[in-house]
Amino acid sequence: KGSPDIESSTSRVPGYIEQVKAMGVEIVPSIDELLKKVDVVFLETNDGRPHLEQAIPVFQAGKPVFIDKPVAGSLVDAIALYELSEKYNTPMFSSSSLRFAKGAQRLRNGEEGKITKCSTHSPCSLEATHPDLFWYGIHGVETLFTVMGPGCQSVKRTVSNADRDEVAGKWAGGREGHFTGVRKGTPKGYGGTAVGENGEV
Template identity: 45%
Template sequence: MDRRDFIASATALTLSSTLFAKSIWNQNTPIKIGIIGLDSTHALAFTRAINKGGNSLYDGFKVVVAYPYGSKTIPLSKERIPKFSEEIQQYGVKLVESISILLEQVDCVLLETNDGNLHLEQALEVIKAKKNLFIDKPIANSYSDAFKIFHAAKENHVPVFSSSALRFIDGISDFDRSKLIGATVYCPAPTEPTHKDLYWYGIHGVEMLFRIMGPDCINVRSFDGIDSTIYIGTWKGGKQASLHGMRKEFEDFGGTIFLENGKKDLGKFTGYEVLLEQILKFFKTGISPVPEKETLGICAFIDAATISKKKGGKEIKLQTHK
């Protein structure tokens, strides 16, 4: 793909959430949700919130079916899947043996598989069935796979949305962007051998950084310490922002936005409800609250940060086409 073709394709992808929005909010019966992957705590948290009722925001939705896998190789996933499979059935969710069977019974899909390496294959099956699709973090384990997901979504006129709940943390968007100087954020960032560095858990911090700074990061440097790594990105126009990824026994999220007229500290992470509200709104309207360009920028950042880390902190330019 040459640069002209890439720019045209990227422009089409940016527009796709509007042009190809598919509303399914015209039914008298609940919107039926299927879950792929019972190796994420989000799968249980979302199901519990939706199916227990008592919150008008979740009226009109029901999680009806789940396909448990999910990774069959990552130790954490192998441990969780049997336990979560048993627990989710308490909320009236039926287990099925394949994604194809699941897709016959639902209107939209929560792809909750912990293993980002499986997301392209699983997402393509959902997209071909033309179901509105939310992909939990990470959208994939590479920019290349993420781009293929969005390209397939455009080709099939299917809305796709991916995000971390930390994108919606208190205070992260209500500031005067014209006064923005930079930012620093911090988060837990344990790693998993099957994933590139920040794709496993540190992606929460990258999401926060991009929500503040925007999609146009141009390069990144990674500085590895004993129990943490600092990532410094430079955005278009020369503004910089950093992520402090903590490796051991650290559970907090936060940060500071630096402005010409002072600073703004971010609020605390208070749970998944803000993300679930965005997901259900997306399922209704087919319009993603996160531009594809920004999600792809996050993937390009992580790919470049991984290379920088391997090269001892060398500045690496983000590559936004393959």
């Protein structure tokens, strides 16, 4: 049914219900009822705050779950989700779709050699109910980590104002990553640049 304090969380639900009904999907009144009928759960609530509560019975039932962004409404809840996944030995996955962008995957797969520096940008609207980058910053951050890989050792926010956030990260071996979350101004849309052993893209 969505969250009443997030307009986009409630306004889209009736339309989505009608769309999936038209595809022959059965609508059930609860997660418990859903779990009797499915092998895998896609938790698509766009409010991250109830995700932990919603996911607990899914983990207890041993059903693999994809949790759409934001994975949670706080770091504490995000960590708890992954701990439950491990406790119940039940796969859990969450990401931005930009993890699978062709350009990011090409760089991740080494087509430009080892990446030493990467800068990404994306829209970064804020939502009062969620910590700043949780709400929409994931898209550019996900692209950055797709290209750079794990092992970020330090993070520093260098700019934060009404128009944008800029965050710099350092990886082992002197590798650097930079994310710009844009609310007003440029750059527009989604994108980035990377410097690799074979040049800059």
